[in-house]
Amino acid sequence: MDESKLIFSAPPFPSYLSNGQDTYRPGQRHMSRDSLGVFDLLVVTEGALYIGESDRKWTIRSNEALILRPDQHHFGTEPCQERTHFHWLHFYTNEPWHMEHRRSEEPAVQTQLPGMFLIQLPQHIRLPAPDQTLAGFRDLIEMEKQSGLAARWTQQTHFQQILQSLIQDQMAPDDPVVKLADAATALLRREYQKPFSYEGLGEQLHFHPTYIARCVKRVYRCTLLDYLNGYRISKAKMLLISTSFPIAEVGEKAGFQNRVYFTRRFKEAEGVSPKQYRERFRRRGVKGTD
Structure with a gap:
């Protein structure tokens, strides 16, 4: 198996379209x-099955899966x-996606907002949980x-379970890198209103700050500051919509001590200033003061 992976940002998740099964006789x-x-x-x-995609070729054997690209x-x-039976499933995404052809710890995206994560689907894989995956296909056919x-909604749920069954080895809760990255981001979320310090983070988690940053980048594909600022901006957006606090106070309550820096980071993330965002999404009767 090679290490090629299809990388999707979620949510939103890839969506199910259709599925079926087929049997080829020898010679087909x-x-x-x-x-x-x-x-x-x-x-x-x-x-x-013996399949090629552009200049690449694979042999897909029993209890193996391959994802063919749409382009x-x-x-x-x-x-x-020999007699060959296989299931097929078509899915799509409206979100950007890309391929990685080798293992890499470099960030795949500029920022990773809180609540979002990367789905990394191996292009060719031996099924980690074949019984679970095949049961999902049989359910979809039914x-x-x-x-x-209700049936269409349930199909989407079963499709997500199939995707999870393909990446079970990535979801091991005892992975020390994942555990440390989760601990670091949980701490950032708890203390987002406090000034950030690499040294302070290292002291609280009892690891060197450089190692913590490397773990977060590997798991969340962003820097510690990108994660923290993304979380702060998500808090600022809620305050802009639901309160009448002045813009500077919104930034301060979200953890930004400098209004100019807050406005610049907000505009980089959302494409508009905090004031423009409030005007676009302001609830009836809520008026901000700048």
């Missing part, structure tokens, strides 16, 4: 398609040598026979 091969426009998740349960040429590289909003 996967169809050739150009830029399908959606992601195509293939899971083989019996035999093997590439896909084709069968050779015929199946739901295709049902009509109504």
Whole structure:
């Protein structure tokens, strides 16, 4: 297995479109398609599929999965040598996504706002939990026979569970890097109104600040300050909408001690000034004072 991954920012999450299953006899091969426009998740349960994507080629065996990109040429590289059964699932996202072809600890995005995270789906993987993944596919097929909003909603839930089953090895709670990154960001959220200090963070968590920063960057794909400022801005947005505090006071209550710095960081994140944001989303009867 290579280390290529598809990287998605969430929420919003990738969305389910449709699914099905097929069986190829010996001598049949996967169809050739150009830029399908959606992601195509293939899971083989019996035999093997031989598939190419542009200049890359894979052999997908039983209990393995492959995700084909929406913007590439896909084709069968050779015929199946035995009876081959597989599930397919189409999904899409309206959010930016990208590929990583090797392990990297460099940040994939400039900032990672609180509540958001990265979904890193291996392009080719041996299923960590095949029974769970295949049960999800069978449930989706059954739901295709049902009509109504409840069935469509449930399909999206089952799809998210399938995605989780593909990345179970990334969700290990005992990973020391993840535990330290979570502890650091939890502390930042608790103390967002206090002045930030690398040394103070290190003293409270009993690790060197550089190591803490490296762990946060690896897990959340952003710096400590980017995470903290993102959380402060989310608090400022709530105050701008729901209170009549002056702009400088909003910034101070959100943890920014300098109004000029607060306005600059807010505009970088939201594309408008705090005053413009308030005017756009102000609730009826709430008037700010600048």
